[in-house]
Structure formats: C-alpha cells, structure tokens
Amino acid sequence: MGYSKLQLVKFEPSGITVAVSSGTDLLEAARRAGIPLPSTCNGQRECGECRLIVSAGQVSPLTSEEIEILNEEERNRGVRLACCTRIQSAVTITGY
Numbered sequence: 001m002g003y004s005k006l007q008l009v010k011f012e013p014s015g016i017t018v019a020v021s022s023g024t025d026l027l028e029a030a031r032r033a034g035i036p037l038p039s040t041c042n043g044q045r046e047c048g049e050c051r052l053i054v055s056a057g058q059v060s061p062l063t064s065e066e067i068e069i070l071n072e073e074e075r076n077r078g079v080r081l082a083c084c085t086r087i088q089s090a091v092t093i094t095g096y
C-alpha cells in the first residue's frame with residue numbers, strides 16, 4: 001500500500017472535521033463525518049443529489065458527469081457532486 005497523506009475536511013456550519021487520505025472523495029468524507037448527504041445512486045455519479053460547495057482548498061477538476069448534471073450557474077458558485085470530487089488538500093465544505 002502506498003503512502004497517503006491525511007487531509008482535514010471541515011464541514012461548515014457545524015465545524016465537524018474528519019481526517020481522510022488524499023484522493024478520498026467527498027461523499028466518503030461526509031459519511032465518515034456522520035453527515036447524511038442525499039445519494040440515491042450511492043456514488044455512481046448518476047443521481048446528482050450529493051451536492052455541496054467547496055469553499056476552500058484544492059480538489060480534483062470537474063468530471064464529465066458534473067458538467068452534464070450541474071448547470072453553469074451552479075458550477076460558477078462552486079457546486080460539486082461529492083462522489084465525483086476528490087480531496088487534494090485540507091478543504092472546507094459548505095452548502096450541503
């Protein structure tokens with residue numbers, strides 16, 4: 001198993017914070033934090049329900065599924081699908 005750096009993921013407004021490995025997706029991070037994000041497709045990138053806003057930190061670029069599911073206004077506001085978004089640094093999440 002390769003070395004994987006731990007990153008802090010903070011969910012506002014509650015301030016609940018979890019440490020996960022770099023590369024973990026935000027749906028998994030929310031589950032570990034005990035935050036119930038709607039996710040009917042269970043991370044299959046189909047339902048479009050697992051929306052949140054990454055307000056600080058670095059994450060993976062938009063996926064083709066997100067470009068299909070999210071409209072331009074949402075994308076401009078920083079809305080992401082949690083199951084499509086992988087953590088690359090410490091991040092702060094709002095708007096879920």
Ligand code: FES
Nearest residue numbers: 039043047048083
């Ligand atoms: S959980 Fe369905 S799109 Fe993310």
